[in-house]
Amino acid sequence: MANNDEDMLVTPWEVRGKIDYDRLIKQFGTQRITPDLKARINKITKDRHIMLERDYFFSHRDLDWILDEYEKKNKFVLYTGRGPSGHTHIGHLPTWMFTKWMQDKFDTRLYFQMTNDEKYFFDTHLSLDDVRRFTYENTLDLLALGFEPENTYIIDDIEHIDLLYELAVQVARKVTFSTVKAVFGFNSSTNIGSNWHPAIQAVPAFLHSWIYGKKTPCIIPCAIDQDPFWRVTRDVAERLGYYKPASIQNKFVPGLKEGGKMSASDPMSTVFTTDSPKMAKKKVMAAFTGGRATVKEQRELGANPDICSVFKYYKYIFMPDDKDLKDIEQKCRGGEILCGECKQILAPMMMEFLENHQAAREDVKDRVEEFSAARLRDEVRR
Amino acid sequence: MANNDEDMLVTPWEVRGKIDYDRLIKQFGTQRITPDLKARINKITKDRHIMLERDYFFSHRDLDWILDEYEKKNKFVLYTGRGPSGHTHIGHLPTWMFTKWMQDKFDTRLYFQMTNDEKYFFDTHLSLDDVRRFTYENTLDLLALGFEPENTYIIDDIEHIDLLYELAVQVARKVTFSTVKAVFGFNSSTNIGSNWHPAIQAVPAFLHSWIYGKKTPCIIPCAIDQDPFWRVTRDVAERLGYYKPASIQNKFVPGLKEGGKMSASDPMSTVFTTDSPKMAKKKVMAAFTGGRATVKEQRELGANPDICSVFKYYKYIFMPDDKDLKDIEQKCRGGEILCGECKQILAPMMMEFLENHQAAREDVKDRVEEFSAARLRDEVRR
Numbered sequence: 001m002a003n004n005d006e007d008m009l010v011t012p013w014e015v016r017g018k019i020d021y022d023r024l025i026k027q028f029g030t031q032r033i034t035p036d037l038k039a040r041i042n043k044i045t046k047d048r049h050i051m052l053e054r055d056y057f058f059s060h061r062d063l064d065w066i067l068d069e070y071e072k073k074n075k076f077v078l079y080t081g082r083g084p085s086g087h088t089h090i091g092h093l094p095t096w097m098f099t100k101w102m103q104d105k106f107d108t109r110l111y112f113q114m115t116n117d118e119k120y121f122f123d124t125h126l127s128l129d130d131v132r133r134f135t136y137e138n139t140l141d142l143l144a145l146g147f148e149p150e151n152t153y154i155i156d157d158i159e160h161i162d163l164l165y166e167l168a169v170q171v172a173r174k175v176t177f178s179t180v181k182a183v184f185g186f187n188s189s190t191n192i193g194s195n196w197h198p199a200i201q202a203v204p205a206f207l208h209s210w211i212y213g214k215k216t217p218c219i220i221p222c223a224i225d226q227d228p229f230w231r232v233t234r235d236v237a238e239r240l241g242y243y244k245p246a247s248i249q250n251k252f253v254p255g256l257k258e259g260g261k262m263s264a265s266d267p268m269s270t271v272f273t274t275d276s277p278k279m280a281k282k283k284v285m286a287a288f289t290g291g292r293a294t295v296k297e298q299r300e301l302g303a304n305p306d307i308c309s310v311f312k313y314y315k316y317i318f319m320p321d322d323k324d325l326k327d328i329e330q331k332c333r334g335g336e337i338l339c340g341e342c343k344q345i346l347a348p349m350m351m352e353f354l355e356n357h358q359a360a361r362e363d364v365k366d367r368v369e370e371f372s373a374a375r376l377r378d379e380v381r382r
Numbered sequence: 383m384a385n386n387d388e389d390m391l392v393t394p395w396e397v398r399g400k401i402d403y404d405r406l407i408k409q410f411g412t413q414r415i416t417p418d419l420k421a422r423i424n425k426i427t428k429d430r431h432i433m434l435e436r437d438y439f440f441s442h443r444d445l446d447w448i449l450d451e452y453e454k455k456n457k458f459v460l461y462t463g464r465g466p467s468g469h470t471h472i473g474h475l476p477t478w479m480f481t482k483w484m485q486d487k488f489d490t491r492l493y494f495q496m497t498n499d500e501k502y503f504f505d506t507h508l509s510l511d512d513v514r515r516f517t518y519e520n521t522l523d524l525l526a527l528g529f530e531p532e533n534t535y536i537i538d539d540i541e542h543i544d545l546l547y548e549l550a551v552q553v554a555r556k557v558t559f560s561t562v563k564a565v566f567g568f569n570s571s572t573n574i575g576s577n578w579h580p581a582i583q584a585v586p587a588f589l590h591s592w593i594y595g596k597k598t599p600c601i602i603p604c605a606i607d608q609d610p611f612w613r614v615t616r617d618v619a620e621r622l623g624y625y626k627p628a629s630i631q632n633k634f635v636p637g638l639k640e641g642g643k644m645s646a647s648d649p650m651s652t653v654f655t656t657d658s659p660k661m662a663k664k665k666v667m668a669a670f671t672g673g674r675a676t677v678k679e680q681r682e683l684g685a686n687p688d689i690c691s692v693f694k695y696y697k698y699i700f701m702p703d704d705k706d707l708k709d710i711e712q713k714c715r716g717g718e719i720l721c722g723e724c725k726q727i728l729a730p731m732m733m734e735f736l737e738n739h740q741a742a743r744e745d746v747k748d749r750v751e752e753f754s755a756a757r758l759r760d761e762v763r764r
Contacts, residue, residue: 117547117551120555121554128552158547158551161547162543165543166510169499169540169575170510172573172575173503173573173575176570176574177568177569177571177572177573178571180574181570188558188563190559191555191556191557191558191559192554192557192577193555193578195559195574195578196554196574196575196578196581198574199578
């Protein structure tokens with residue numbers, strides 16, 4: 001969804017400028033996650049999650065309905081995914097971590113879609129081998145977070161197209177070029193694969209209902225830039241006999257450079273899960289912060305954590321304890337800590353995280369097949 | 383490809399008006415099949431086929447190149463297909479009969495694509511069950527013509543999408559909406575499935591080369607209305623590392639009513655392979671001919687076989703002997719035979735054909751699976 005305001009552009013393929021999340025909610029027509037809704041989730045799960053508490057997940061569609069149905073014993077399935085166009089970076093992980101929390105707390109199934117066809121259609125410099133390789137690499141990152149095969153089904157669009165196509169043709173018949181033009185900003189130069197892809201991305205929202213012949217609610221945890229896909233999916237859902245998928249939508253984890261940009265194409269702004277801990281430290285130490293021009297100014301006026309990329313990593317990933325976070329925030333605002341010192345705190349956290357993650361990534365290498373949606377083939381009704 | 387001339391419209395989904403085949407050759411940019419080319423085919427096959435002799439197959443792309451390669455021991459594969467939107471009618475069979483002749487004479491493999499996804503996308507009154515049923519029914523008609531499984535692979539688009547998708551995404555990335563708009567006359571209201579389908583229809587032209595890892599020529603026997611698909615396919619072929627598919631293109635078998643219209647939606651104009659012989663006779667007896675207004679006029683001036691639907695059935699299907707055809711043509715032009723008498727000759731031929739065809743259709747019912755392209759799954763390189 002292109003935006004006339006030059007400051008901000010949020011589409012599934014490009015996020016640019018300073019992100020105004022309030023305006024996104026209005027623009028996309030989603031709902032804010034209210035304190036009441038958070039409290040309700042905490043009550044059901046008997047837990048709390050910092051990404052919800054701290055408004056990393058801030059927006060939703062029909063989350064209240066999902067909880068209503070859950071309490072009526074009509075349990076939902078989870079659906080999220082990844083476009084495997086490159087290596088995973090740290091900014092991709094929070095959505096998956098939160099998804100795992102929901103999976104654990106609600107004891108439900110996750111469908112995870114690797115949209116390698118999409119990435120092949122949109123990034124014309126990528127070969128099929130490239131998107132296949134990144135499908136595998138990204139899968140390792142997902143599994144390193146501790147998912148278990150029993151409730152986790154990874155859908156590889158190209159490899160598992162036989163599971164998707166029959167539903168995709170039904171979606172595609174109900175979506176015109178006008179619609180994808182309006183929703184995604186496609187034009188006459190867009191290739192027919194890209195035009196087609198929204199049908200494929202809609203499918204996992206209906207897959208469980210279709211396979212088991214029982215209308216099942218579905219909620220999609222995802223970054224808000226994917227919302228256009230769910231608008232198209234929701235638009236066709238009821239006409240195909242399914243529930244509209246709900247969603248719970250997160251902000252973007254900022255890159256380590258200035259502003260709201262998260263760019264895998266600027267390697268210094270992004271810590272990849274495959275970076276060496278040493279390289280990650282280097283990136284952290286070069287990060288953009290909310291610091292002042294001189295030490296003297298910072299000591300006197302304090303720094304600004306609200307615009308600081310280092311602080312956001314504490315807030316959304318590395319400082320789950322509210323006390324720790326409050327502490328560093330106060331020191332920052334009060335000028336007690338300089339940005340270099342603050343980065344010296346994040347760097348070892350990031351390094352330790354990467355060391356553990358990379359070890360876990362190695363460990364799952366011989367288990368990838370256990371998670372494959374190919375297992376569903378036996379269950380598909382014929 | 384829409385045409386401004388109100389008299390004639392030839393697209394893959396609609397054929398309307400009086401067909402000017404010379405103009406179609408010019409408009410589509412194909413080549414006429416010359417006497418030299420026919421002689422060359424006859425020499426290689428040591429046979430002749432009435433559909434070639436009598437210009438039912440009249441147009442081609444790269445047929446001469448296909449024969450060059452054949453003589454250089456670089457044998458081609460055949461590719462044709464059917465959009466299973468309804469029961470087969472007699473007008474569908476000649477292309478398949480000629481394809482079988484080519485398969486036999488050149489001892490080569492046929493890929494036959496059932497484009498049930500296409501028909502589902504375009505005919506929004508059809509359900510998935512409908513196109514599946516017609517896929518089966520049409521397959522019986524194909525097999526009733528005597529194909530053998532060894533060299534015949536029937537591709538069911540939806541059922542065998544796993545064999546097609548990887549090639550289809552490569553085609554789709556190279557075709558824009560502008561192209562399908564210009565070639566097929568699509569517009570903003572066209573659904574994204576219809577826009578996507580040309581990628582799927584391109585695939586069988588490359589499938590053999592892809593599966594066996596050897597660049598193999600392909601020729602498509604088909605009605606000329608399908609040419610737009612092959613223009614798109616040819617346009618991307620070399621960029622994907624394959625030969626451009628050749629084609630050998632036939633005219634339309636006219637309906638039994640006036641003009642060039644062939645309409646399955648007008649049941650009286652069409653003899654379906656599932657019609658009872660009695661019903662077929664009724665349709666033949668009601669057919670449009672080139673007769674005069676009165677018996678007296680016809681005796682004096684003769685009738686006109688050039689516009690007569692009954693005569694075309696003799697010419698292209700039921701009178702393989704040139705002497706028989708010449709004989710009836712002379713009687714017609716000379717006023718020796720009246721149209722009612724002439725129909726009395728066609729009717730039992732049609733009835734006998736249907737009886738035999740329907741018996742053969744029954745016989746193949748338990749052999750359908752033997753022809754399935756599912757057999758190729760074992761051969762696909764991974």
